[in-house]
Amino acid sequence: MRTNRHGWARVLLGAALAVGLAGLAQAADSGAAYGAHWKSWQARADVSDLPSLQRGARDFVGYCLGCHSLRYERWSRLGKDLKIPPAMLVKDLIPPGQKPQDYMISPMTADAEKWFGKPPPDLSLIARYRGTNYLYRYLKTFYVDSQRPTGVNNLVFPSVAMPDVLSSLEGLKIAVYRTVEVPGPHGSTLKRQVFEHFKQIAPGSMTPQQFDRFVHDTVNFLDYVGDPQRVERHRVGVWVILFLILFTWLAWLLYREYWKDVR
Secondary structure (H helix, E strand, O other): OHHHHHHHHHHHHHHHHHHHHHHHHHHHHOOOEEOOOHHHOOOOOOOOOHHHHHHHHHHHHHHOOOOOOEEEEEHHHHHHHOOOOHHHHHHHHOOOOOOOOOEEOOOOHHHHHHHHOOOOOOOOOHHHHHOHHHHHHHHHOEEEOOOOOOOEEEOOOOOOOOOOOOHHHHEEEEEEEEEEEEEOHHHOEEEEEEEEEEEEEEEOOOOHHHHHHHHHHHHHHHHHHHOOOHHHHHHHHHHHHHHHHHHHHHHHHHHHHHHOOOO
């Protein structure tokens, strides 16, 4: 009995140490120096989370619609799916000059090609094309880079042309690199810069937790826009599967009734 108790004690102690080390790693990743494991960040999008989609719609209109359109989504469809009252939709979301039956078109589309050479990409299907994890990491890995025309760069999309429009929320951070040696041709050794972590140099208006939720909600909304019928399709699909199971059972009963005398 004593041996068993000691064995269980060692197991519990090991589990506690593992949890503690994981907590320390997470705290280190969200502190002044963080982002070392950015490639493993997950968006965890959930298009059935209605409050998150409502917040994401508000955030997209406030920070993204000025440049990017959603040409396959109508304002009226948005209000219906996200259960936003028409009066609130017109007052808080729809830009002046647009109507509920219009598509979500950026007001800058007409001049963007003249200013930038080409218009900013439409984001209607960006979540389906790139994936939600890509978008989540993209929005969270901007960093200050004085060598770039916009003053920022991005780990997911190096030499990105888009400015860091969310810097006022997240704050400013720099990327810290370390030099490593890698094998080169003919047995030589080459030096290479490898990203190590981010370092915060100026705070934003949001805490890291608030900014993380902001990005999650925005990505969640873009995931919904890429396939607005998903939740309804899943709901109807359950009943379709149940109907097919019931129909199969009834067909089997009918088959057995027809063939009982033949056997």
